[in-house]
Every structure is written in C-alpha cells, then in structure tokens.
Amino acid sequence: MDSNRILTVSRAMAEAIGQEMKRDKNVFVMGEDIGAYGGIFGATQGLLEEFGEERVRDTPISETAFIGAGVGAAMSGMRPIVELMFVDFFGVCMDAIYNLAAKNVYFSGGHFKVPMVLMTATGGGYSDAGQHSQTLHATFAHLPGLKVVAPSNAYDAKGLMTSAIRDDGPVLYMFHKGLQGLVWMASPEGAATPVPEESYTIPFGEAKVAREGKDVTIVTLSMMVHRALEAAGALAGEGVEAEVIDLRTLVPLDREAVLSSVAKTGRLVVVDEDYRSFGLTAEILATVVETDPGLLRAAPRRVAYPNIPIPYSRPMEQFALPDAAKIADAVRETLDLKKAA
Amino acid sequence: MADVRVPEGLWDVAKIPEGVVANWFFGDGSRIEEGATLAEVVAEKSSFDITAPAAGTLRIVVPKDGVVTPGSVIGRIEDG
Numbered sequence: 125m126d127s128n129r130i131l132t133v134s135r136a137m138a139e140a141i142g143q144e145m146k147r148d149k150n151v152f153v154m155g156e157d158i159g160a161y162g163g164i165f166g167a168t169q170g171l172l173e174e175f176g177e178e179r180v181r182d183t184p185i186s187e188t189a190f191i192g193a194g195v196g197a198a199m200s201g202m203r204p205i206v207e208l209m210f211v212d213f214f215g216v217c218m219d220a221i222y223n224l225a226a227k228n229v230y231f232s233g234g235h236f237k238v239p240m241v242l243m244t245a246t247g248g249g250y251s252d253a254g255q256h257s258q259t260l261h262a263t264f265a266h267l268p269g270l271k272v273v274a275p276s277n278a279y280d281a282k283g284l285m286t287s288a289i290r291d292d293g294p295v296l297y298m299f300h301k302g303l304q305g306l307v308w309m310a311s312p313e314g315a316a317t318p319v320p321e322e323s324y325t326i327p328f329g330e331a332k333v334a335r336e337g338k339d340v341t342i343v344t345l346s347m348m349v350h351r352a353l354e355a356a357g358a359l360a361g362e363g364v365e366a367e368v369i370d371l372r373t374l375v376p377l378d379r380e381a382v383l384s385s386v387a388k389t390g391r392l393v394v395v396d397e398d399y400r401s402f403g404l405t406a407e408i409l410a411t412v413v414e415t416d417p418g419l420l421r422a423a424p425r426r427v428a429y430p431n432i433p434i435p436y437s438r439p440m441e442q443f444a445l446p447d448a449a450k451i452a453d454a455v456r457e458t459l460d461l462k463k464a465a
Numbered sequence: 466m467a468d469v470r471v472p473e474g475l476w477d478v479a480k481i482p483e484g485v486v487a488n489w490f491f492g493d494g495s496r497i498e499e500g501a502t503l504a505e506v507v508a509e510k511s512s513f514d515i516t517a518p519a520a521g522t523l524r525i526v527v528p529k530d531g532v533v534t535p536g537s538v539i540g541r542i543e544d545g
Contacts, residue, residue, distance in 0.1 A: 129491060131490060135490075169512075305487075307488075307512070308510070
C-alpha cells in the first residue's frame with residue numbers, strides 16, 4: 125500500500141472506476157467525451173487505453189438516448205456508469221433519470237434493479253454562467269428513488285465511487301468541478317488527499333466531522349466544506365470553535381450526525397452552493413426543529429445561493445456565491461457577535 | 466541520485482513555449498518506488514504524467530503551478 129500518495133479527486137474517481145471494471149466485467153462507462161478525452165473533468169482519464177472502446181463508450185450529444193440506454197443496460201444485468209457532462213444539462217434527460225432510473229424498481233414490484241451510476245459535474249465560481257454552474261443538489265435529492273452523493277475530497281471520492289458502482293440502485297454521483305484538481309481550475313488545499321491504492325468503500329449516509337468544535341455547528345458538503353473550514357480557521361482566531369460537518373451524501377442523509385453536533389453546540393449554520401429556497405439548507409433546519417426545537421440556543425442561519433440564475437460576470441457571480449466571509453458572518457450572528465467590517 | 470525531468474521533445478517549444486506542473490502526487494521528502502507516477506505536467510491543455518526514474522526520497526524542485534519546458538528538472542530522487 126502506498127499511503128503517502130496524494131491523488132486529485134479526478135484521478136481518485138478514475139482509479140475507483142478502473143478497479144471496479146477489473147473486478148466486474150459488467151461495469152462499463154459511457155458519456156460525452158469520456159473516451160479519448162478522458163472526461164472533460166478528468167473522471168475517466170486513462171480508462172479507454174486500459175479497457176477499450178467496448179467498455180468505454182463515447183456517445184453522441186443526446187443525453188436522453190444514452191441515459192435511457194444506461195437504465196436499460198442496468199435492468200438487463202450490466203452496471204453502467206454514465207456521465208452527464210454538466211448537471212445543468214439534466215433538462216432534456218430528466219424523464220430517463222426521474223421516471224425510469226429512479227422509479228423502475230418500484231414500478232416492477234422489485235423485479236428489476238437499476239444498478240447504474242450517473243456521475244455529473246456541479247458547481248460554479250469560474251464564470252461559466254447559468255447553464256454550466258449550478259449544483260442542483262436538492263433537485264435530485266427531492267424525488268424518491270435516487271441515492272445522491274457529493275464528495276469533498278479525493279479519499280471520499282474514491283470510496284464513494286466504489287460504493288456507488290456496487291450499489292444495486294441508481295446513484296447520482298455529483299462531483300464539483302472546482303475540486304477535481306484540473307490545471308485550468310484552481311482547487312482548494314485539502315481536495316487532493318492521500319488515497320490508498322487498494323479498493324475500499326465508504327458507506328452512504330455517514331457524515332464526517334471535518335473539524336471539531338464546541339460553539340457552533342456548520343453543516344455542508346462538496347466544495348462548501350472547504351469554504352466552511354476556511355471560515356472556521358478565521359473564527360478560531362476570534363476564539364470561536366466551529367464544528368464542520370461534511371454530509372458526503374444527501375440521500376441517505378445522516379440526520380443523526382447533525383442532531384448530535386447541534387445538541388453539543390446549540391447553534392447551527394447550514395451552507396449549500398445550491399439555491400437557497402426549498403433545498404438542503406431548509407431540510408437540515410427542519411430536521412433539527414422537528415426533532416427538538418430546544419436544541420437551538422439561537423436562531424439558525426442559512427448561507428446558500430440566492431434565488432437567481434447564476435451570472436456570467438465574474439464580479440456578479442462572486443458576489444452571489446457563498447464564501448468563507450459569508451459563512452463566518454452567519455456564525456457570528458448565531459453568537460450575537462459583530463460582523464466583520 | 467536521479468533527476469526527475471520533463472522528457473526532452475515532449476512538446477514543440479516553438480509552438481507551445483511553456484507548460485506548468487499541474488500536480489505533485491507525493492509530498493517533498495516522500496519515499497518513492499521506481500516507476501511511481503510522481504507528477505502531472507500540462508502544456509496547451511494536454512496532460513503528461515512524469516514517473517519516478519528510481520526509488521528513493523523525493524525532493525521537489527519545481528512546485529505545483531511552476532513553469533516548465535521539455536528537459537526541465539522538476540525534482541530529484543535522493544538515495545535512501
């Protein structure tokens with residue numbers, strides 16, 4: 125084992141896929157530019173050379189057709205990994221995702237399984253505008269039938285990908301572009317991590333405490349884990365110990381991890397790069413107050429994307445995106461401290 | 466001791482003057498096996514993996530995001 129090897133998220137994903145393709149001949153990959161190009165965010169790098177065109181299949185730009193084909197392949201005994209290049213492109217293929225992949229196990233009375241991974245790139249911050257920058261976590265977590273995964277680092281990315289491929293149900297694997305370790309898009313320190321060479325799994329529905337603290341709980345996932353850790357670092361200088369919880373999966377959701385942290389801290393800030401309304405942030409608050417409103421010693425706060433389409437202009441986009449400063453201010457509000465000037 | 470080098474002629478510097486070290490896959494001072502993938506170098510959107518010429522201890526010479534050309538020494542493998 126090579127425990128001192130540091131992998132980027134994209135390489136960790138490709139390694140997990142390659143190891144599962146070696147282990148199970150029914151695993152194959154398809155999508156736009158996932159072959160010779162290796163996936164535009166690097167998640168299938170090197171797989172075509174190793175496994176050939178039969179198992180690493182470039183598709184035409186027709187998400188409806190190839191995601192529908194993925195569902196059919198999964199129901200026929202294969203284990204497809206299908207890439208939807210940007211999650212924003214879900215519009216044309218939502219019938220295949222929501223009405224076929226998510227529901228067929230129910231509609232067939234449990235006679236058909238759909239062991240399919242739909243992996244897709246999320247997130248903004250690099251001026252790619254309103255059709256290439258969304259995270260849309262809640263859109264997929266909302267309707268029953270899909271499991272939804274969103275890792276924040278390379279170690280989790282590999283383990284969660286292996287779990288996703290071995291899962292007998294459809295899994296939406298949402299990877300943030302800004303965490304992939306691509307040369308043309310800066311990724312935060314901590315996205316690339318030591319990654320064991322051997323295969324391993326990470327169970328769904330188990331959040332991770334990314335930083336321990338006693339004063340306030342920050343619940344988040346994906347890219348915003350890094351923004352929250354940055355905020356927690358700044359707050360530590362003011363004597364505030366923030367606990368950061370990385371949910372890792374939206375469905376299943378580790379509500380227990382949230383509740384036990386809030387029981388300890390009494391204060392809650394929920395951070396999401398997805399739109400503010402009707403989303404993850406509200407779900408976490410509802411979980412706490414439905415269980416015991418007495419857990420909270422102060423009104424909770426949400427830091428999320430405002431309810432507007434994502435702007436192209438860099439100053440406008442950066443103004444709207446959640447960041448460490450906004451998270452730290454939200455924490456200060458829960459503690460009745462003054463906001464940073 | 467062995468140099469970790471961007472291969473000569475890896476790209477045509479008349480067309481692409483320079484590249485960058487996109488990623489190091491081991492930290493400075495790490496124990497390295499011969500043939501391990503050490504770093505990723507990118508020039509004009511093409512990515513190249515640099516492997517370890519020998520086993521030993523890695524010393525990074527050009528850090529992540531540092532500028533390189535074919536032939537650049539980006540690190541050294543020390544004995545032991």
